[in-house]
Amino acid sequence: MARYIKFYLSVATISLLSALVFSPPASALSGSDWQAGRIIDDAIFFNPNTMNPGDIQTFLNTKVPVCDTNGTKIYSGSMTRAEYGTSRGNPPPYTCLKDYSQAIPAKSPDAYCGGSVSAGSKSAAQIIYDVAQACGVSAKAMIVLLQKEQSLVTDDWPWNIQYRSATGYGCPDTAPCDAEYYGFFNQVYNAARQFQRYAKQPNLYNFGGGRTSFVQYNPNAGCGGTDVSMQNQATAGLYNYTPYQPNVSALNNLYGSGDSCGAYGNRNFWRMYIDWFGSPNSNIPWAWLYEGQWAYSNSARTQTFTSVPTVVPGGKIYVRVKARNMGTQTWDQSFFHLAASRPMDSVGIFADSTWVSNSRAAKMLENTISPGGIATFEFALQAPNAAGTYSEYYNLVAEGRSWLNDLGLFFTVNVNTAISPSNSTNTTLGSGGILNKDDYLLSPDSQTVLTLQKDGNLTLNSNFKSVWSTGPLAGASRVVMQPDGNLVLYSLNNVPLWNSETSGNPGSQVVLQTDGNMVIYNSSNTPVWASYTIHRPDHLSYINTTLGVGRLYPGQSIETADRRFRLILQPDGNLVLYSPTRPTWATGTDGKQVSFLAMQPDGNLVLYDKSTRPLWHSSTSGRGSLRMIMQPDGNLVLYNNANLPFWHTSTSGVL
16 A cells, blocks of 8 residues: 655654753753744755855864774773674774765756756765755755764764665654665755655645644654644745654753653754754845746646647747745845846846846746745746757846845756647647647546547547547557648558548637537537537536546546545646645655556556556556545545455545
8 A cells, every 4th residue: 555655753763862962062052942833944944055065074074073983982881882883783894974975876857856966976075065956955954954863964983774764764653764765865865855845845745834733742642732833834844854843841951852752853953953053044135935837838827738848949938937035135026037047147048038138037027025925927938949958947136136045946848840739738639739649638627538549549538438439540640630620540651540531621620528529620610520429518517436447637536526535636747635625645756747547457556657657556456347436534445346445545534
C-alpha cells in the first residue's frame, strides 16, 4: 500500500536529543524568545546567497578543528572510540564533515529546484552551496538542518550512517529510513527540494504559511499541543518536516532536555541558527518568495499548458507570475519590475513588444504591494525564430534600489515548426490540428475524452466507457483535421487508414460536447459529422463515483455523490484525493509527464507517463477485475466483483 513519507524525528531520535547537553553561548537565549509561529522568516530561509563555498568550508573548519579520524580518543572507561565503533559495526577511519567529499550525479532544473547541479567529485561545502543555489534555500539553514538531524557539523568522529541519512529525509517515525534516499548529496538535495515543495504546494501538507494549525508537543498525543498561527512558509515547512513544537519544559531548558513530553527538533533548529548565524527574523528591505507561475496558450489566460509549452517560431506564450513581498519595503508599480536575469540586465531571449523594455518583462498589475502582500505579473513570451528548446531566468528588481534574492524562476519553451496539441486539455481540434498517439481532447466537463491509443485505435470514451472507436488500425500514427474539412487517421507513411468523409468543408473543427457527442462543425457552425453518442442533455451535472477497467486523463476526476470527496488526476501529474478541507492522499508524482491513470484488467491501478512507463501503481496485479470506488467516508477503495477490498488509501473519515 502506498504511504506518505513523513519527515520528522523518530521517537528514538527525540529521546536521544533530549539526553544531549549543549553549552550555551555567553549571551544565552531565553525560552521566552521563542515564537512558535515564526521560527525563521522566508526571506532568511529561502535566500540562497548567504554563504559561498569558502564561507561554508571555513565555518565547518571552525566547528571541528581536529578530527578524531582514527578514533583514538576515549569513549568510556578505557575503551577508545575506535573500539566502541568497531563493536557497533562502525570501525575507523572517521571522516568529519569538513573533510568529506563525494562523487555526485548531475541534477537538472525541475518545478521545485530551478537551478542545475553539475556532476563531479565535490566537498561537503561545495555540495551544500550547489544545492542552496539550485533549490533556492539558505546554505545556513541547510547547515543547521544537518546539525539538528545528525550532529554532523560538530561531530569529530561521525559514522557512515550519519551521512547516509544526513538530513533525515525519507526517515518516518514508524519505519526504517527509505534506502532510495541514502547518501549525503541525496539527503541534502532532496531535503532542500522538499522545502520548496512545501512552499509551492502548501495545500498538500498539514501546515502552510498564513494558516492556523494544531501542533502537538510530542508524538504522544496525550502530551497535548496548541494551535499555532504560521506566520510564513518557512516556519510551516519546518513543522511539515518535524511536526512538533517544544513544550514549556523544553523551553525552560533550551540547552538540555525537558520532561517526557518534550520534543526538541524545531527548538534546536531555532536555537542553533541564532547561536551560529544570528537572528532568523528578517530586516531585509527587498526580498520575495515565489507564489506560483503559469503558462497559457491564449492572451485571455484561460487555456493552460500542461507540459513544457510548444509553439511555432515567433509564436507567443502568455504567462503569469505571483510573488510575495517578504521585505520591509512597499513595492510600487512605478519602479518594481520582473526582469530577465542571469546575467542581470540581459536582453531577454523571449522579449516581446509588450515588455517594459527588452530586459524588463513586466511591471506588477497592482499599484502597490505592502510587506506580506502578493504581486501579480503578466506578460508574453515571444519564441525565437529558430527551432529548439529555450530557457530563461527571471528575477525581481526595485529599479534604482536593488535586485532581489534570486529564487531561480525560469520558463522553458519548445519551438517547433509542426505543432500538435500534445496531451492538451483542448476541447476542439481546429483546422490543421494534429492528434498524435496518446494525445487527447477533453470535453469542458472532463467527462468525454478522444484519444489515439498506441494500438492505433481512435477512441471516444464517455463516463470512462468506450462509446465510439475506429477499431485498432496497425501503423496508425496521427489524426489530422485537414484544412479541407476531412478528419483523417494517417499511418507513419502518410497512408490514410480512416476518414470522416467530410472533405469540401474548409475550416471545419472537431468539438467534444458536454452531452457526450463528438461533432465536426464547418465554418458556418453547421454539423457535418457526429459520433452520435449523446447520453444525456448535459454532463455538467453528472457525477462519476466509480472507475472500472478504463482510464483517467489529466483533468478528470471521480467524486462522492455529495461531491465532498474527490480524486483528481491533476494537470501537474499528481493524483490527489481531496477532502472538503484539504488533500488527504497523493501519489507525489507532480512535475512528471503523466499520460493517464489506468484501471487495468489484471487489477492493477497504474499511473503511466507519456512513454507508457509506470510512475506509480497499487501493487494489485493478479487480483483480476477490480473497480475503484470513491466512498462517501472519504476512502478510495479497489473492490473485486465479490465486493472484497484489495487496496485503499486509508483516508476513511479524514477531513
